[in-house]
Amino acid sequence: MTASIRLSSAPGRWVLLATVLGSGMAMLDATVVNVALPRIGDEFGASMAGLQWTVNAYTLTLAGLILLGGSLGDRFGRRRLFLIGVVWFAIASALCGAAQDISMLIAARALQGVGGALLTPGSLAIIQASFLPSDRARAVGAWSGFGGVAGALGPFLGGWLVEAAGWRWVFLLNIPLAAVVVLVTLRHVPETRDSEAHGKFDVLGAVLAAGCLAGITYALTMAPEKDTNRALVVASAVLGVLAGIAFVLIERRRSSHADGPQPMLPVDVFASKQFTAINVVTFVMYGAMSVVFFLLVLTLQVAAGFSPIASGTAMIPVTVLMFLFSARSGALAQRIGPRWPIAIGVLLAATGMLLMTRIGVHTSYVFDVLPAAIVFGAGLTLAVAPLTATVLATADERHAGVASGVNNAVARAAGLLAVAAIPPLVGLTGDAYTNPGDFANGFRMALIICVVLMVAAAILTVFTVRDDALRTAPPSAEPLCKFNCPVAAPPLEPVRRAGEYGSRTAS
Secondary structure (H helix, E strand, O other): OOOOEOOOOHHHHHHHHHHHHHHHHHHHHHHHHHHHHHHHHHHHOOOHHHHHHHHHHHHHHHHHHHHHHHHHHHHHOHHHHHHHHHHHHHHHHHHHHOOOOHHHHHHHHHHHHHHHHHHHHHHHHHHHHHEOHHHHHHHHHHHHHHHHHHHHHHHHHHHHHHHHOOOOHHHHOHHHHHHHHHHHHHHHOOOOOOOOOOOOOOHHHHHHHHHHHHHHHHHHHHOOOOOOOHHHHHHHHHHHHHHHHHHHHHHHHHHOOOOOOOOOOOHHHHHOHHHHHHHHHHHHHHHHHHHHHHHHHHHHHHOOOOOHHHHHOOOHHHHHHHHHHHHHHHHHHHHHOOHHHHHHHHHHHHHHHHHHOOOOOOOOHHHHHHHHHHHHHHHHHHHHHHHHHHHHHOOOHHHHHHHHHHHHHHHHHHHHHHHHHHHHHOOOOOOHHHOHHHHHHHHHHHHHHHHHHHHHHHHHHHHHOOHHHOOOOOHHHOOHHHOOOOOOOOOOOOOOOHHHHOOOOOO
């Protein structure tokens, strides 16, 4: 069928509801799990490495498979893959809620990431393929705006669930949400696919990418633990590096041969030095940000004695600022160029991290947490929208979807590796999260490392990102986070540009 739905119509509202609830389910899960970590650790007697893996197992499979998930939807039907992803995510969530030990929980979280990799690219792709071109921008804006509401409510909801019903309900809540999404999608969402998609899928590339991340992450996380098998750590690191090398070689070969499987990562997307530079900035910046979001909620509960609700809502000012001012930040970058908004924004965020070093055993939210959250949020508001626009602006028009997918995967991989490496580096290992003073000290040391990374990202931006990157940008450079910029990773852009859906038939 062709894209023919109007946003103001009843079918349009149903499509929007299904995609918002589906993507919101994954977004909620990403924001609320950190709130539950101290309770999970207490119940299972988990080590700090166990808590890291509770977060990283999800990120690992999501980052490794998200590009493949988008390609599968284009070929076999976006609604079909979206539904599979939602059901998969719900089943994995039920397994998380029923986990009997930390190992079972980690395995279920990895399965959740697979479901997320199937449903996350599909939600926006369904909007782009279903709505009339004249309504598409407003539909994407509404989808993004409701995502901002979900991002703001998620930590509060997670904190309330942990206190009122227990940490398991952070995961079990996904089951009724998924049921609603499935019913609405089956009844009201049309099927679309890319009629020109062809060739074999790059399954080997996806496996190698995930293997690379898994091997290196395991080595970084487990090396500092006292009872770790050192030979296994070394073998994991070596295999991870070898998988990474093999991934690069295979993707390069497949990019130059049209008769084989389509590469998951076409290497010619990196022909643009600006695209490569902005992805390096993304890697450094999102690595530091991910460590802060992982450790802050833990520190507020473990060291400062905040309740799950109070710790979960501590960073709401960040979400509110990004929701209100991201559009203006993107417009500013369009006028003056992205280099200085990104660099100054990153430095502001680093200043907010420095203010967070005041958080410890005796912490006031108003005097210690709130000022840091406001400065940190102002920095991200200034930096993230121009960064996502620059990613699209510096890649060829035909690679718009791949470019945003690569940037999204780079950000998630950065968070995965940073959360694995930095906490052990500052002594947050074993049962450190049970000692308030030691945990507060480790948190401050981790913040200093993150500040250094953010300063490095700002310097890289100044010296590698051009001011004219957005002034001559194609239409694809309009930032998708015009209304809401998610902090876990930059937003995805479907492989097909919005304007192309009006002239091509999706069957």
